[in-house]
Amino acid sequence: MNKKNFFFKKKTKVTLSEIKKLLFIKDNDKTIINDIKDLRSAKKNDISFYNSHRYFDLLKNCKANFIITNKKYKNKVQNYSKAIVVENVLKSVALVTSLFYPDSLNDTIDLNLAAPKIKSFNKVFFGKNTLIGENVKIGSKSMIGHNTIIESNVVIGSNCIIGNNVLIKNSIIGNNVRILDSAIIGKKGFGFFPNNNKNYRYPHIGIVVIEDNVEIGCNNTIDRGSLSNTVIGKNTFIDNQVHIAHNVNIGKNCIITAQVGFAGSSSVGEKVLIGGQAGISGHLKVGNNVQIGGGSGVIKNIPDNSKVMGYPAKDIRKFIKENK
Amino acid sequence: MNKKNFFFKKKTKVTLSEIKKLLFIKDNDKTIINDIKDLRSAKKNDISFYNSHRYFDLLKNCKANFIITNKKYKNKVQNYSKAIVVENVLKSVALVTSLFYPDSLNDTIDLNLAAPKIKSFNKVFFGKNTLIGENVKIGSKSMIGHNTIIESNVVIGSNCIIGNNVLIKNSIIGNNVRILDSAIIGKKGFGFFPNNNKNYRYPHIGIVVIEDNVEIGCNNTIDRGSLSNTVIGKNTFIDNQVHIAHNVNIGKNCIITAQVGFAGSSSVGEKVLIGGQAGISGHLKVGNNVQIGGGSGVIKNIPDNSKVMGYPAKDIRKFIKENK
Amino acid sequence: MNKKNFFFKKKTKVTLSEIKKLLFIKDNDKTIINDIKDLRSAKKNDISFYNSHRYFDLLKNCKANFIITNKKYKNKVQNYSKAIVVENVLKSVALVTSLFYPDSLNDTIDLNLAAPKIKSFNKVFFGKNTLIGENVKIGSKSMIGHNTIIESNVVIGSNCIIGNNVLIKNSIIGNNVRILDSAIIGKKGFGFFPNNNKNYRYPHIGIVVIEDNVEIGCNNTIDRGSLSNTVIGKNTFIDNQVHIAHNVNIGKNCIITAQVGFAGSSSVGEKVLIGGQAGISGHLKVGNNVQIGGGSGVIKNIPDNSKVMGYPAKDIRKFIKENK
Numbered sequence: 026m027n028k029k030n031f032f033f034k035k036k037t038k039v040t041l042s043e044i045k046k047l048l049f050i051k052d053n054d055k056t057i058i059n060d061i062k063d064l065r066s067a068k069k070n071d072i073s074f075y076n077s078h079r080y081f082d083l084l085k086n087c088k089a090n091f092i093i094t095n096k097k098y099k100n101k102v103q104n105y106s107k108a109i110v111v112e113n114v115l116k117s118v119a120l121v122t123s124l125f126y127p128d129s130l131n132d133t134i135d136l137n138l139a140a141p142k143i144k145s146f147n148k149v150f151f152g153k154n155t156l157i158g159e160n161v162k163i164g165s166k167s168m169i170g171h172n173t174i175i176e177s178n179v180v181i182g183s184n185c186i187i188g189n190n191v192l193i194k195n196s197i198i199g200n201n202v203r204i205l206d207s208a209i210i211g212k213k214g215f216g217f218f219p220n221n222n223k224n225y226r227y228p229h230i231g232i233v234v235i236e237d238n239v240e241i242g243c244n245n246t247i248d249r250g251s252l253s254n255t256v257i258g259k260n261t262f263i264d265n266q267v268h269i270a271h272n273v274n275i276g277k278n279c280i281i282t283a284q285v286g287f288a289g290s291s292s293v294g295e296k297v298l299i300g301g302q303a304g305i306s307g308h309l310k311v312g313n314n315v316q317i318g319g320g321s322g323v324i325k326n327i328p329d330n331s332k333v334m335g336y337p338a339k340d341i342r343k344f345i346k347e348n349k
Numbered sequence: 350m351n352k353k354n355f356f357f358k359k360k361t362k363v364t365l366s367e368i369k370k371l372l373f374i375k376d377n378d379k380t381i382i383n384d385i386k387d388l389r390s391a392k393k394n395d396i397s398f399y400n401s402h403r404y405f406d407l408l409k410n411c412k413a414n415f416i417i418t419n420k421k422y423k424n425k426v427q428n429y430s431k432a433i434v435v436e437n438v439l440k441s442v443a444l445v446t447s448l449f450y451p452d453s454l455n456d457t458i459d460l461n462l463a464a465p466k467i468k469s470f471n472k473v474f475f476g477k478n479t480l481i482g483e484n485v486k487i488g489s490k491s492m493i494g495h496n497t498i499i500e501s502n503v504v505i506g507s508n509c510i511i512g513n514n515v516l517i518k519n520s521i522i523g524n525n526v527r528i529l530d531s532a533i534i535g536k537k538g539f540g541f542f543p544n545n546n547k548n549y550r551y552p553h554i555g556i557v558v559i560e561d562n563v564e565i566g567c568n569n570t571i572d573r574g575s576l577s578n579t580v581i582g583k584n585t586f587i588d589n590q591v592h593i594a595h596n597v598n599i600g601k602n603c604i605i606t607a608q609v610g611f612a613g614s615s616s617v618g619e620k621v622l623i624g625g626q627a628g629i630s631g632h633l634k635v636g637n638n639v640q641i642g643g644g645s646g647v648i649k650n651i652p653d654n655s656k657v658m659g660y661p662a663k664d665i666r667k668f669i670k671e672n673k
Numbered sequence: 674m675n676k677k678n679f680f681f682k683k684k685t686k687v688t689l690s691e692i693k694k695l696l697f698i699k700d701n702d703k704t705i706i707n708d709i710k711d712l713r714s715a716k717k718n719d720i721s722f723y724n725s726h727r728y729f730d731l732l733k734n735c736k737a738n739f740i741i742t743n744k745k746y747k748n749k750v751q752n753y754s755k756a757i758v759v760e761n762v763l764k765s766v767a768l769v770t771s772l773f774y775p776d777s778l779n780d781t782i783d784l785n786l787a788a789p790k791i792k793s794f795n796k797v798f799f800g801k802n803t804l805i806g807e808n809v810k811i812g813s814k815s816m817i818g819h820n821t822i823i824e825s826n827v828v829i830g831s832n833c834i835i836g837n838n839v840l841i842k843n844s845i846i847g848n849n850v851r852i853l854d855s856a857i858i859g860k861k862g863f864g865f866f867p868n869n870n871k872n873y874r875y876p877h878i879g880i881v882v883i884e885d886n887v888e889i890g891c892n893n894t895i896d897r898g899s900l901s902n903t904v905i906g907k908n909t910f911i912d913n914q915v916h917i918a919h920n921v922n923i924g925k926n927c928i929i930t931a932q933v934g935f936a937g938s939s940s941v942g943e944k945v946l947i948g949g950q951a952g953i954s955g956h957l958k959v960g961n962n963v964q965i966g967g968g969s970g971v972i973k974n975i976p977d978n979s980k981v982m983g984y985p986a987k988d989i990r991k992f993i994k995e996n997k
Contacts, residue, residue: 348661495782608916
């Protein structure tokens, strides 16, 4: 799902030479680069990056003229685009992202919150002590609970019920969505570069997209993406105390029970059932119609139509047989 | 523990023919049915339901004249009551519950909250920004923390300390109870019928009953029951970030440490100790004096006086031996 | 890290005979005892306690003249200090702590909260509905989010960002610290003595110390210590939904991902990486440069430079080999 990002202001007229200077590469090329994007969504005038064979299929189809990579992948990348070779791909991406989006490292407090101006909304119910940022859009017949904070630029559809003590930032939410009490949606992901004295923060310019008919449980934390978005697909229901890290992509009609955790950048297909307290490691692909037993630890990709359980998760028949 | 439910308005004068019509069964029987109840608490003029052999003992002693069931259990049920045979028992129960309790599908925002009217309470301390619903009862010498929300009809005993940012709805709370900061008590359970386009919600007319001397930790989520109640027994102490699903029944004097999760409808005896991050699957029975090691995944019933550990949980001596 | 405790008022001029009377020991010794402390931090005129061989090294170097212990350890203790022999060491420590700190059993609501007096702070931003206790100190250029509560006597350094809906009590926080939304820092630990009718609470006079450059994730719960402090070392970053029990000590430059849980009194070295949903049992020592895989259950000490995974956690090569 591709949603326009109006949460972070983008610098325009960035030249390739500016970008390369930041990466300690001398070059006078004044070509204008439009944006930094992941392999999937980059267009011709964008810059992208490649640092794992896991994403080779995306590389082959990537439209970007320029791709940041390292020595190891240089030759591979050059078959498809112009390679900009650096030592540390992710650090370079962070630097370039900060160049395009100078405010992206501030995940701070929204200074523009105020009581809602009732006239700006059509048939929206607001609870007591609700705080609303600038340019917030909320569809008709939606309800916003007591003490809830909706930060600037957030979009919420019609017929939604947002509970009490909820915090929403950097998010676009569909129609007929329920977000239960004390959920926290859209804060930056847990991404940074460790450093002995003071860690370097990683810019997060992705958002959270929640599609129609979704239910998000109490005390959930759903982090926004770094470059791409965190997405919860249509009609997916999520129980209490679930954690969803940055860039995670969950398909339609999934059922995710309490205390499940997703590490960053994993994707989950449609109609997936996940039992309580299961954990999904980062950068994995869980197929469609998968069932994951409660308490499982998923550390590799799971093909379509599988039933798995265990830590590490394996075929459920094997798990049951081994534990008789 | 049987507490009168004054949280959901019940329709009166419902006839058997109305109920059957809803389930696509033609019948002109004008017998008045009083309520829909689980097997344990149903009286003569109530309707109940049966869809698992797990509850056969309750069926044998059930007082209800009419029981909703399916083809498979029809003959068994007819030995004790009149069977109303349907295709999908739970969907039928949901429909009949919604007939008796037309508001039970609204788990929405309490529109009647306001600052507490101090005069209505005897020696109760209220923090700043506290919001209280209608007909809330709070015993003397209780304290209600800052930013806390107590929704309409909730009952809280004497000498209780309710922390800050707490949300309580559909609950009856005893004396000398402590509910620590940001706990969420009494929202609907995670029960619904999956549907391709838009899931059907399941009505939850149960409540949460918290007995005397209990302590509930920070960030706990305790969901109310669907038909029966969620109960936390006397003098049980619960640590932070614990999730307790709908219909769970926890006995007296239990100690439940942080990040434990209970799936729906499980029951736990008295003096049970549960270590951190353990998970208890749904519809299980954990006996008295049981000890469950940290991180365990309990997927079958546990008899009295057992010590278990592991995933799946097994006798602790076996677990230790296998992991030497 | 030794921080002066100005959160709990200490009784002065407590005599040894008063202490012994409380423990049902007759004695007329009018020696003034200054305080009750753990073995590590006790000085000459303090009283301390010993009830596990695990702490023998600390006993040998303890400066306290008097040490509460039981029959089993009496002879050992007498080699270094004067032993006060009791039946139940922890209950006796609780009694003596309550004698020195009569308010320590009240973990109640701060009655002195009010909107911040802006003039008392230098260049501090306060959000809407923020509540601040008495004698709170906040360094310049720090930001305090909306609906956040900072209880009396808390100290926060400069350049900090404290998110929305945060609750901080009994804590001292360094410079350049970020505490993300809805974290709860400094409430009492989950320590008490089970009793059939009504559990006895354990006094918690420790605090939470958070050093410079730390990041604490959303919905974290970090409990304060009982006698000693809970400490989060410099430049350690913690993800969402992590639980840290009383007396836990985490070193510098650690990375702790989401939904991890620490039981009481464990210590973690420097540069430790812990994967999501891992659990660390109580009273353990995890060394420096340790890596703990996601979902692991750590139930014994882990030496420096180890990589472990599994439940129970073992050498990661062994875990991978066994699960091929």
